[in-house]
Structures are given as structure tokens and as C-alpha cells.
Amino acid sequence: xxxxxxxxxxxxxxxxxxxxxxxxxxxxxxxxxxxxxxxxxxxxxxxxxxxxxxxxxxxxxxxxxxxxxxxxxxxxxxxxxxxxxxxxxxxxxxxxxxxxxxxxxxxxx
Amino acid sequence: xxxxxxxxxxxxxxxxxxxxxxxxxxxxxxxxxxxxxxxxxxxxxxxxxxxxxxxxxxxxxxxxxxxxxxxxxxxxxxxxxxxxxxxxxxxxxxxxxxxxxxxxxxxxxxxxxxx
Numbered sequence: 741x742x743x744x745x746x747x748x749x750x751x752x753x754x755x756x757x758x759x760x761x762x763x764x765x766x767x768x769x770x771x772x773x774x775x776x777x778x779x780x781x782x783x784x785x786x787x788x789x790x791x792x793x794x795x796x797x798x799x800x801x802x803x804x805x806x807x808x809x810x811x812x813x814x815x816x817x818x819x820x821x822x823x824x825x826x827x828x829x830x831x832x833x834x835x836x837x838x839x840x841x842x843x844x845x846x847x848x849x
Numbered sequence: 850x851x852x853x854x855x856x857x858x859x860x861x862x863x864x865x866x867x868x869x870x871x872x873x874x875x876x877x878x879x880x881x882x883x884x885x886x887x888x889x890x891x892x893x894x895x896x897x898x899x900x901x902x903x904x905x906x907x908x909x910x911x912x913x914x915x916x917x918x919x920x921x922x923x924x925x926x927x928x929x930x931x932x933x934x935x936x937x938x939x940x941x942x943x944x945x946x947x948x949x950x951x952x953x954x955x956x957x958x959x960x961x962x963x964x
Contacts, residue, residue: 840891
């Protein structure tokens with residue numbers, strides 16, 4: 741079992757829709773959870789982090805964490821073509837961050 | 850822009866050679882982590898430095914080594930390059946004693962090609 745799992749996609753949504761990206765993790769001791777956005781050929785950009793169960797909202801982005809189910813998600817409201825990128829989930833594990841392989845999101849006009 | 854810089858941007862090396870990659874942390878950040886990202890994969894943790902000491906290492910062989918300097922800039926050295934070392938190498942800086950508790954900000958990366 742991979743430590744951090746994401747559906748590779750692509751996830752295709754129309755402009756203006758809600759994109760829902762999901763991530764599961766195996767280490768019950770993980771305390772910190774991050775979402776990064778990576779455009780093709782570029783480095784990852786931190787867009788959200790969440791430490792406590794529940795929802796955390798920042799503009800069009802909402803991160804959701806359920807530690808009991810070992811599940812973290814990212815919702816993007818009013819999706820725009822500029823949101824088209826790979827979204828990486830990262831989870832703390834002892835002394836390092838473990839990344840998933842990413843979900844490619846495509847937002848079409 | 851995160852304020853984290855890396856050099857060079859691209860590099861081509863031959864198998865068996867050695868390479869040094871450089872990173873300057875964001876102002877105020879005292880922790881630097883290095884990652885290797887192969888095509889289509891997520892970043893893989895190589896190691897982390899805090900105040901010039903290595904305080905975390907991933908599953909990479911000893912030919913991957915690093916340094917952090919008093920100004921918190923950092924180097925990644927790879928000896929005896931192999932074809933599989935071809936990847937994007939990312940440096941990320943953060944503040945605090947554990948990069949897993951604080952947000953990490955990535956530099957633009959160095960694309961290494963080994964032929």
C-alpha cells in the first residue's frame with residue numbers, strides 16, 4: 741500500500757464547476773497535510789495546509805480533513821481554465837513529507 | 850515567487866560524473882529540504898538540513914550528500930551519476946525545527962539529465 745494515494749486522473753470539469761480532489765494516507769500518526777499545485781514544467785506551489793479535522797476555506801479553495809478515515813480532500817469552487825494543473829497531496833511522516841503522485845485537473849471552457 | 854532560488858536551471862551530465870546543485874532559502878527560513886521528482890511522480894524526499902545539520906533522510910544512497918551553510922543556503926551533491934538520477938531536483942525552505950510542522954516553499958528546481 742502506498743503511503744499517500746491519489747487518483748492520477750485526469751479529472752475533467754467544465755469552467756465554473758466544483759473540482760473535487762481526493763487523497764488517502766496510511767500513517768495514522770500524520771499531523772500535517774498540504775496541497776500543492778504544479779503546472780507543467782514548473783515547481784510545486786503551496787496552496788493549502790490543514791492540521792485539524794474539518795474544513796478550512798481560503799478563497800475558492802476548501803481543504804477537508806478526516807483523520808479517522810485517513811482522508812484529505814481539496815475542493816476548488818468556480819473552476820477556471822487557469823486551475824488546470826497537477827495537484828499534489830503531501831502528508832507528514834515522522835521527519836519528512838510524503839507526496840502522492842498527483843491528480844491532473846483539466847478545466848475546459 | 851517564493852524567494853527560494855536554485856542554480857543551475859538545467860544541467861546535462863554523463864554517467865559516472867559528479868554534480869553539485871545549489872539553493873538559496875527564503876529570507877528568515879532556517880530549514881531546507883531536497884527532493885527528487887521523476888517524470889509523472891511526486892517529489893521524493895532526499896534529506897533535510899536544519900542549522901547546518903542533517904536532521905532527516907529519505908531512502909537515497911550515500912552518494913547523495915548535502916551541506917547547509919551559515920546563511921542557510923544549501924548544496925546537493927550527487928556522485929557517480931546513474932541514468933536513473935535524471936529528474937527535477939527541488940529545494941524547499943521552511944522555518945522551524947521540523948519541516949513537517951511548517952509549510953515548505955519550493956524553488957524553481959534544477960532539471961538534471963544524465964546521459
